[in-house]
Amino acid sequence: MRPALRRRLLLAAQSDALADFDGETWSTRCLHCRSALQLQANGEPLGTTTLEHVVPQAWFGKRAAASLTAQVGEDADDPRNLALACARCNHGKGKGHDARGPGDARAHEVVAALLATRLSRWRRPSALPAR
Numbered sequence: 001m002r003p004a005l006r007r008r009l010l011l012a013a014q015s016d017a018l019a020d021f022d023g024e025t026w027s028t029r030c031l032h033c034r035s036a037l038q039l040q041a042n043g044e045p046l047g048t049t050t051l052e053h054v055v056p057q058a059w060f061g062k063r064a065a066a067s068l069t070a071q072v073g074e075d076a077d078d079p080r081n082l083a084l085a086c087a088r089c090n091h092g093k094g095k096g097h098d099a100r101g102p103g104d105a106r107a108h109e110v111v112a113a114l115l116a117t118r119l120s121r122w123r124r125p126s127a128l129p130a131r
């Protein structure tokens with residue numbers, strides 16, 4: 001797995017208030033269905049763990065998504081926009097919204113709710129004990 005992707009997976013775990021690190025493994029819950037997910041200390045995903053961009057990358061720069069992208073600093077890879085999701089939820093959700101775009105009221109509503117969930121689980125990565 002690419003180092004950049006591992007870094008983003010780790011950042012998603014470190015900034016997730018539900019995530020615990022036992023010295024070897026990160027454990028948290030899927031942003032969507034709350035099923036248990038794990039990540040190795042080096043960011044390598046275990047099981048069905050995937051990286052999710054909460055606001056789809058394709059929405060950045062689009063006026064209809066401005067109220068959402070502003071909440072993550074207009075950067076798709078800002079840790080506030082990164083979350084861990086199980087493969088089933090990630091692949092089930094992403095494509096449809098990406099395709100419909102932020103101008104679709106239902107797609108906008110779903111992503112806004114997801115982002116609210118993500119931000120409610122936010123913690124500063126620097127608040128963690130040193131490893």
Ligand SMILES: [Zn+2]
Pocket residue numbers: 030031032033034035085086087088089090
């Ligand atoms: Zn899930």
